[in-house]
Amino acid sequence: VSILVTGAAGFVGVNLVRSLLLSGHDVVAFDKLGDGRHEHLRPFKGNPSFRFAQVDLVDVDAFRLALDAAHRRAAVTEVWHLAANSDIPAGISDPAVDHRDTFLTTFNTLILMKEFSIPAIAFASSSAVYGDHGAKVLTEDTGPLFPISNYGAMKLASEAIISAAVESFLEHAWLFRFPNVIGVPATHGVILDFVRKLKANPSVLTVLGDGTQQKGYLHVDELVDAMLFVRERATEPLNCFNVGSADEGVTVRFIAETVRDAVNPNAQIQYGLGSKGWVGDVPRFVYSIERLVALGWKPSMGSAEALRLAVRQIVKQEV
Numbered sequence: 001v002s003i004l005v006t007g008a009a010g011f012v013g014v015n016l017v018r019s020l021l022l023s024g025h026d027v028v029a030f031d032k033l034g035d036g037r038h039e040h041l042r043p044f045k046g047n048p049s050f051r052f053a054q055v056d057l058v059d060v061d062a063f064r065l066a067l068d069a070a071h072r073r074a075a076v077t078e079v080w081h082l083a084a085n086s087d088i089p090a091g092i093s094d095p096a097v098d099h100r101d102t103f104l105t106t107f108n109t110l111i112l113m114k115e116f117s118i119p120a121i122a123f124a125s126s127s128a129v130y131g132d133h134g135a136k137v138l139t140e141d142t143g144p145l146f147p148i149s150n151y152g153a154m155k156l157a158s159e160a161i162i163s164a165a166v167e168s169f170l171e172h173a174w175l176f177r178f179p180n181v182i183g184v185p186a187t188h189g190v191i192l193d194f195v196r197k198l199k200a201n202p203s204v205l206t207v208l209g210d211g212t213q214q215k216g217y218l219h220v221d222e223l224v225d226a227m228l229f230v231r232e233r234a235t236e237p238l239n240c241f242n243v244g245s246a247d248e249g250v251t252v253r254f255i256a257e258t259v260r261d262a263v264n265p266n267a268q269i270q271y272g273l274g275s276k277g278w279v280g281d282v283p284r285f286v287y288s289i290e291r292l293v294a295l296g297w298k299p300s301m302g303s304a305e306a307l308r309l310a311v312r313q314i315v316k317q318e319v
């Protein structure tokens, strides 16, 4: 048997594939190689338990062909659906982006899981499904869910069709709502932006917004660990978990200063106005991971520690 990972060449995908292989699974990896890169998968080349196909999941016929080929080799019994647009601002200027890569990829995944009788899905959802609840602590039961980005809207729509599929044919689904995940190989995100900006112009780092936005950050090693833990222990047909840091997070100012100190301690940081970085950005939220803690998993790093580690790793990646 094998596990299909979609979006496998992306940031989280690569780390998940590594862990699945290490724990002895056969992995089939699909990615259209949009934001994800082929070179990210190089470490798995030659591993007989690993196979990769470049496929755009929006093209259901191509997806079916690739899945059929994989299925013939070793029955696919579970899908980890990570493929999505990860550029939230891009989805705000063109709503088609998230409709296609964030929603239709999920829709087509479910269509084919039904066709191939694949009973279980783990889904990379997002804190963006919650929308902006101000200072309220976000638990899995927080509502109403009114996302403020197309990305969040299409993640919520994806959760909704997964929930409906559980009612009709799936045996198990795990919805993982994660906030900001950091580490390498970084394909997007605030640390990568800052590192690249500062390398291009070492004297000044310009920051969108006033630097007071505050969020929790989780290192990707811990995210993958948490997801695999939940996958083993949460046994309801539909399982939904916030996965995040256990603290109140760090500010953009802290991130900017950490990047500055790592790249060029003499650089000046210039802040913009307002607490929002861009339209659709939730400026501040507090995440509850009580459900995850009750199941027995806690992050070992706080946001600040995860941040410092990821900055070191990303600075190294970008040489």
Ligand SMILES: NC(=O)c1ccc[n+]([C@@H]2O[C@H](COP(=O)([O-])OP(=O)(O)OC[C@H]3O[C@@H](n4cnc5c(N)ncnc54)[C@H](O)[C@@H]3O)[C@@H](O)[C@H]2O)c1
Pocket: 006, 007, 008, 009, 010, 011, 012, 013, 030, 031, 032, 033, 034, 035, 036, 037, 055, 056, 057, 058, 081, 082, 083, 084, 085, 086, 100, 101, 105, 124, 125, 126, 127, 178, 179, 180, 181, 182, 187, 188
């Ligand atoms: N990184 C985070 O902070 C974060 C936070 C919340 C949720 N998520 C979710 O986790 C998942 C992984 O995110 P990531 O940070 O690794 O992003 P990423 O962009 O590095 O990875 C996503 C991968 O999906 C692929 N992809 C996109 N559209 C596709 C399509 N139509 N067909 C096939 N492949 C396609 C991309 O090429 C990319 O490799 C995504 O679903 C993302 O929405 C990430």
